[in-house]
Amino acid sequence: MSDTIDLDFLDESFAEMLSSEWPRERSVAHAQSGNLIAADLWSQMAGLGWTALNVPEEFGGLGLGIEATSRLHAALGAVSAPVPMLGTTMAAALIAHAGSDRQRKAWLPALADGSMRFGFAQPSGAQLTIENSSVSGIAADILDAPSATHFVLNGRREGKRSWIVLAADSPGLSVEVHPLNDTSRTLGSVNFSQVTLAEDAIISAPDCQRVVDLLEHWSCIALASDSLGIGEAVLNLTIEYLNVREQFGKVIGSFQALKHRVADHKTALVGAREFLAHVASLDPGDPAGLIEALSSKAHITRVAAEVARDCIQLHGGVGFTAEFQPHVFLKRAKLNEALYLTRNEALDRVADLLEAA
Structure with missing residues (x-):
């Protein structure tokens, strides 16, 4: 279970592997390659057990739950990893919760070893x-x-x-x-x-709406986590750039107007990280937890998209070029905003749930 795992250690493990195997130049190159996924990266993830995080232990998984899975999705967002992890996370949650014994035995081990995408x-x-x-x-x-x-x-x-x-x-x-x-x-x-x-x-399931709620919870946490990773990574990338790019004989990171914009983004992301950490600690089967999960998806995906958009501006002209990474982050962040539930759809669901409570 997640409460027996050092989540910070997981963060370090994810970041170390991904920074080595999927550095910035590979992310930019993939964007222009036409390849669907990074098959080699997916194989390495499977070999390390990352595809088994939320698969129950009796079916070859690690059984670590939603907190650990949230950390993985944040790490993947931070490098814009082109791997089909979201569908795998969702399928494991559905099959483990609502599948028959025969279905669990047939599908979960293959999910855990990464052979089913x-x-x-x-x-x-x-x-x-x-x-x-x-x-x-x-x-x-x-x-x-x-x-x-x-x-x-x-x-x-x-x-x-x-x-x-x-x-x-x-x-x-x-x-x-x-x-x-x-x-x-x-x-x-x-x-x-x-x-x-x-x-x-x-x-099939006796209470289908409960399963739908569970899946919405998982999807919201996964997408909010991915977006948090995007926002933090693109801001760090931008700070690095501001500290080396010179104008008028000074690094532009010393200009107060740019410092204030970066500080605003940092403040928003710190709040988003704390919000996500709280929501990811909640039981996915808890109706109250679903309200917070939906809210986190609506809020954090918006924050990340706004940070990524402004980071392109903070890079100046090169931020719009294919050779620099900010555009990769912005495109991923904007898709996260739209996936599964748009911001307005998520907030409408929150309103419906509050009204029904």
Whole structure:
């Protein structure tokens, strides 16, 4: 459990490996490479057990829970790592919580060792109708779809909510890739043409809304964490630049106007880090915790995007060039704002939950 693990030690381990294996120049090069994911980085992460963080121990995982997983997502955001970790995190949470014993045994070990990479639909998104054990239609805007080996999609069978788990190479299934400005992630629509579903491909739960709430909690924490990593990294990068770039015979970091902008961003990020640390310590099954998780997603993704936007300005003209990293962070931060729930959608959910309480 997370309370037996030194989370600061995890932070150091994540940062040490990623700074070595995914330095800034690789992040910039990947943005121009056309590659979907960094397969070598994903393999190293799997070998170190990072893909097993929130998989229960009895299925080959580490069982460390949401706090440790939050730290990992922050570290990945800090280097704009092009790996499909969000879908894997979400799939592990769903299968561990709502999957049958047979489904857990079949899928969780492969999740833990990184051999299954998941594209995961928005938890509260549109549902595919399952008729006669088959499904047709389109699941739109699935994160990591082009690089996934499997998908978790929203379904409905006999009027009841369910989740569909399918291999990407299933007969009748195809993926349409959608271009993104954020080259560290991939997005696509999954098209179904009379795809036959085995009974084990469908996850059902007695209380489906509780599962949806759980998944929203996990997704909000993961995206808020990724954005926190982005904000802190791009600000540190900018401070380094301000301390070496000279104008009028002085480093521009000595100019008071720029100091004040950096101080404002630092203050916002310190508050965001404390907010996230609190929310990540809450039980994902707690309804009150969901309100705070939704709020953290709305707030922290906005903070990170604003910091990244201004850091491009603080770099001056070079901040807009492909050779410098700030644009990579900004594009990732803006996508985080929109993924799964936009800021307005998250705040609407908060209002609905407060009204229902």
